[in-house]
Amino acid sequence: MLSRPASKSSRYICKACRSAINASRKRKFGTNSITSNPTSDDIYDVVTVGGGPVGLALLAALKTSPSTSHLKCLLVESQSLAKQKSWSLPPDAYSNRASSITPTNQSFLEAIEAWRHLDLTRVQPYDEMQVWDAGNAASIQFDWSAEAIKYNAPLRTVATMVENSNLSRGLLRRIEDVGAEESMMSGWNVKGIGNGIDDPEGCNLSTWPVLELQQIGSEGSQNTKQIATRLLIGADGINSPVRTFAGINTNGWDYGRHGVVATLQVESSSDPASPFQNSVSNDDFDSALEDFLSDDPKSSSSSSQPNFENITPSNRATAFQRFLPALGGPIAILPLPNNHASLVWSTTPQIASYLKSLSPSAFTATVNAALRLEQVDIQYLFSLPTTISEPNNTSPHESELTWRLQHTKSTPPSRSPPWITALQPNTIASFPLRLRNATSYIAPRIALAGDAAHTIHPLAGQGLNLGLGDAECLSRTIRYAVEHGMDIGDLMALQGYSGERYAAAVRVSTGVDLLNKVYQIGSGDGLVGSLLGAARGLGMRAVGMVPGVREAIMRTVD
Amino acid sequence: MSAMFRATQILRADVAGSMKSMGQSMQNMKPDAMKGPNKQQDTVLKRGARRDPELYVLLGIMSGAFGLAGWYFGRKPTSATSEAEVSVANSSMPWEVEGDHDHEDHSKHFKYQYHPRGDKGSTKNAPSALNTVVIPNVTLPRDLRLLRAIIRAPASASSRTITRIGTTTTSGLRAPNEKRQQTRHFSILNRPPPNYPGHVPLTFIERLGLAAGSAIASLANPRRGDMIAALGEATAQPFFIRRLKERMLADPTGRRILRDRPRITSKTMSLERLRKLPDNTVGRTYAAWLDREGVTPDTRDQVRYIDDEEEAYVMQRYRECHDFYHAVTGLPIFVEGEVGLKAFEFANTGLPMTGLSLAAILRLKPAERQRMFETYLPWAFSNGLKSKDVINVYWEEELETDVEDLRARLGIEQPPDLRQTRKQIRDAKKAAKEAKQTVGVDGVIL
Secondary structure (H helix, E strand, O other): OOOOHHHHHHHOOOOOHHEEEHHHOOOOEEEEOOOOOHHHHEEEEEEEOOHHHHHHHHHHHHOOOOOOOOOEEEEOOOHHHHHHHOOOOOOOOOOOOOEOOHHHHHHHHOOOOOOHHHHHHOEEOEEEEEEEEOOOOOOOOOEHHHHHHHOOOOOOOOOOEEEEHHHHHHHHHHHHHHHHHHHHHEEEEEEEEEEEEEOOOOEEOOOEEEEEEEEEOOOOOOOEEEEEEEEEOOOOOOOOOOHHOOOEEEEEEEEEEEEEEEEEEEEEOOOOOOOOOOHHHHHHHHHHHHHHHHHOHHHHHHHOOOOOOOOOOOEEEEEEEEEEEEEEEEEEEEEEOOOOEEEEEEEEEHHHHHHHOOOOHHHHHHHHHHHHHHHHHHHHOOOOOOOOOOOOOHHHHHHEEEEEEEOOOOOOOOOOOOOOEOOOHHHHHHHHEEEEEEEEEEOEEEEEEEHHHHEOHHHOOHHHHHHHHEEEEEEEEHHHHHHOOOOOOOOOHHHHHHHHHHHHHHHHHHHHHHHHHOOOOOOOOOOOHHHHHHHHHHHHHHHHHHOHHHHHHHHHHH | OHHEEEEEHHHHHHHHHHHHHHHHHHHHHOOOOHHHHHHHHHHHHHHHHHHHHHHHHHHHHHHHHHHHHHHHHHHHHOOOOOOOOOOOOOOOOEEEEEEEOOOOOOHHHHOOEEEEHHOOOOOEEEOOOOOOOOOOOOOHHHHHHHHHHHHHHOOOOOOOOOOOOOOOOOOOOOOOOOOOOOOOOOEEOOEEEEEOOOOOOHHHHHHHHHHHHHHHHHOOOOOHHHHHHHHHHHHOOOOHHHHHHHHHOOOOHHHHHHOOOOOOOOOOOOOOHHHHHHHHOOHHHHHHHHHOOOOOOHHOOOOOOOOHHHHHHHHHHHHHHHHHHHHOOOOOOOOOHHHHHHHHHHHHHHHHHHHHHHHHHHHHHHHHHHHHHOOOHHHHHHHHHOOOOOOOOOHHHOOEEEEHHHHHOOOOOOOOOOOHHHHHHHHHHHHHHHHHHOOOOOOOOO
16 A cells, blocks of 8 residues: 655655645645654555444445455544444334335345344334325325236335434444454544645655544543545535535535424234234235135125235335425324334424423324324414323323314325324434535545435435445445556546436435425415415325336335 | 909009099099098909909018018027037036045146145135126125225226225224225215205205305395305305314314304393393494394304315304304494495405305495495405404303404404494485475475
8 A cells, every 4th residue: 555665756756846745735624733644554445434324334345345355444433333332222112213224225234244233123114105295185105016916926115114223233243243343443533634745755645635533532632643544435424524624515405494203102003013923914815805705605694704904915014204384394104113113203493392392192192183183283283382281181282182083084095194102201302404415425535425425304214325325336336446456546436436326316315305395385374375285186196196107206216 | 373364454454444433523522422532442452452462472471471580589589599509518618627626636626726825735716707796786894895996996006995994992082084985976866974964965066056046146136145155155165164164273262162162043142131231342232233133143044065064163153153243343234234244254254255245236326336445345355354363253252341342352443334324325315305395496485
C-alpha cells in the first residue's frame, strides 16, 4: 500500500514544488491539524464511518468475499458496539425500531452468511399488505397471490419484519465469526477529516482522506488517532461528516411530520400469524372443497360443516397501512411474531406529542380508532384531555371509540386490521421525517451509503432497504475493482456504484415522496377535499384492477 | 279414366255457362235472387270437386305426408339423437369404471385419485368435473363462503372478494356491523331491509325521480311541507348530509346531541312550561312564535329516505329545529320569511334543498322580490356564513337563556321584522287608497 520510496518520487517533482503543493489544501472538515502522514499501521484500505446496519453489512460483505477479505478495513462507530452485540430482549418484548427487509436484501444477508446469526424467532415474514384510505372506500392489496395461483406455488414473501437491533447483532456476530473483530473501533468519535500531506520523504497521501479520531470520554488530546485510508465510506447517518468533508451538498426538505413508533400487542386472529404455528390453510382448503363437492350424504349433514375460515393459500401475516390525509400521514401496523406488531404513524408534531402524552389504554384506543373510525372522529379524539377523570378509570377515548364503532360503516380492506389490545411500556418514540438526497454519492476516495446518501419518508419502509442495497452494491464494486487491479478509491472505480445506486435511490425516494404528496392533498374538509378523496379512491381502484400494475409496483421495491 | 277427363271438359264448359247466368241473375237484383248466387256457388264448388277429383287425392296425400313427418319428429323431441340404443362396452370409458381399489395393479385404476391430506394410506376419487353441477343459491349460509367465491368469480384472480367477518372477542369492543358483502344487487324487486323504523331504501333512479317531482311540487305550491321535506332527503345524500354530520361530530355540543338523540315534539317541549318563562328567553320567544304562527312542534314529517341511521337523525334534528331558527331570527312563516330563512340555512348548513328553495323567489311579488334582494338575502348569506353552526345548538339546554345572549354567542344579527314591515306598507297603501277615494271625482265628497 505504500507508494514509491522518496528517492524515486523526487525524480518527478522537486521537493520545493512538492512543499508548495502541500500548502494548498482543498478539502477539510473540522479542525485539521495534519502535519504528518500516519504511519503504515494507521493506513487502511477501507474505512467505514458509522456502525449502523449499513456499515456493518458492508464490513461483513467485504470480509466474506474471498477477493476482498484481505483488505485492511476499519469501522468507526461512536456508540458501543459491545452493547449492541449483547442486546437481548425477552420473547414477548420487541424493540420499537423495526424495519421490513425485502427478499432481495434478505438474499444479500444470506449470501454474506449473516442471516443465520439473526434470532429467527424474532423475525416475521409477511405475505400481504393491505392499503386503504380514510377519505374513500377504496382499498388495495399487495401480495403475490396472483402468481401463487397461476403457478400453484406457495405465496412469496412480500417482506420480513426485523428489529434493527436484531439485525445489527446478527451482523456483529458474523463479523466476529469471520475474525474481523479488530476491524471495529467502537466508542471513537470522528473529530475531523482532512487530507494527508505529500511527504517528500514518504508517501503522497495528499489525496487520501485522513481522519482524526478521538475516543469518547477523554478530553484533550489523549487517545486520539490519525488514520489514512484509500477509500472512505460514509455510512454515518443524515448529518454525515464524511459528506460534509467531501463537499457534497444535499437536496431535500423537512416534511414537517414526525413518525411515532411503538410496539403493540394485538389480538390473535384465526389466521395463523406466526410462521411457527402449523400452517393449515392449504389442507383445509382441499378438505373443505372435497367435502362440499363429494356425493357422500355425510357432507350435507350439519354435523360436519366444512371449515372455510382459511381459504387463502397459507398467508402468514399481513401488514396494514391506512392513509389519513387530514391527520398528516399514514398509520401502519407491521406484524411481529407472537401477536405483536410495530406501529409507525406519520403525523404532525402536535399530534405526535399528544400521542406520547397519552396513557397506555387511551393510546391503544386512539390507535384502534385511527384504523377504523372516520377522520372527523379521530380528530376529535385528539382534542380530549389526556388525564383520566372517569370514575371507573376508562379514558374518554375508549368510550368515544365504543360509541363511534356502532355508527361507523365497516372498513374497506378485505382483511380487517387487527384489534390492538395493549402497548408495550416505554416503546413510544418519535422522530422527524425528512427527505434528503446527496447530489452525488461518490467523490474521489469517498463513497456515501445509507442515510448519509439518501433519507426518505417511511411510507413504504424502504429506507433501510435502500441502505442495504447500497452496501451490497458497494461491496460488489470494491470486489470488482480489486479483481481488476484498480485503485479501489479511484473515482472511476466508484462510478459503477454511483451509476447503479443513484438512479435506484432517486426512483424510490421520488416515488415515495409523490405518494405522500398525493395523500396529503385533499386534507381539508369541504367539497374540494371530498372530490379529491373520491378521485384518489378511483386511482387506487384503478391500480388494483389493472392486471400487472400491482406486481410491477411490488417488483420495484422487491 | 277417360270418362273423368271427359267430365272435366264438360264441367269447364258448364262453369263458363253458369258464370254468364250468374252475371245475369246479379243484374236482376231480386230478393229471391240472393239465394241464387249462394246456391250457384255451392254448385260451382261441388262441380269443382267433381271436376277435379284429384284434388281430394292430393289433399289426402299431403295430409298423410305431413302428419307422418310431424308424428315422427314430434314423438320424442329431446331424444332425437339419443344414444340410448348405442351399445357400449363396459370398459370403453375407463374413467367411469369403478376400479377394484384393493387391487395392487395400478394400471387398472383409471379414475383420478388422490391421497386426502397427504395420507398415503387412503385414496379418494377426485370429484368429477363433468357431471357435477353446482347450482348457486344466491343467499348462501355463512359457512359456505367458498361457494360464494366461486359464483362471484373475481375479474382478476388476484383480487379477493370474501369479506371476513370480525372474530368475536371477549372484550366486546368490536364493530358489529362489519357486514359481509351483499350477494344481490339492490333493485326495486330486491330492497334491502330498513336500517331504522320507517326507513324506505330507494334506488338511484327512484331518488332522482323523487328529487325532480318534489322540486316541481314544492315550487308549484310552497305550502307543501311534505314535498319540501322529501326534496331535502332526496338531495342530501350522499355528500351533504354526511358533511353536516361531520360538522356535528367535530363540535363537542354536536357530539353530545348525537349521543343523547333528543327529539322535539309537543310531548318533549311542553308549551305551557315555555309560555311561563320570562319574556326574553329563547323558550318564551319560541312559544310566542309558535302561537303567533299557529303551528305546533308536531308538524314535521319523519325522515324516511336517508339510508344511514345517524344521518337520518341529523336530518330529523335539522327539521325539528327549523322552528327554533325562525324564533331566533324572527322571520315569519309566509313564503317571503321562509325563503329568507332557507337562504340563511343554506349558508349555514349547506344542504342543497335549502339552496334549491331559493327558486321560490320567482313566485314572489315584485315588491317582495326587491325586499329579498336588497335586505334579506344579503343578511342571510353574510350571517349564515360567519355565524356558528346552528345545528350544533343544544336547544333543550338553551331554553332559559336570553335570546340576545344566544344571538351574540352564535353571531347572528336580527333582520328587520318582516311582519312589521309588511303591515306598515299595507297600512300606508290603505291610507293612500282611502285618501284618494275621499277626494273623489269632480271634487264631490262621497
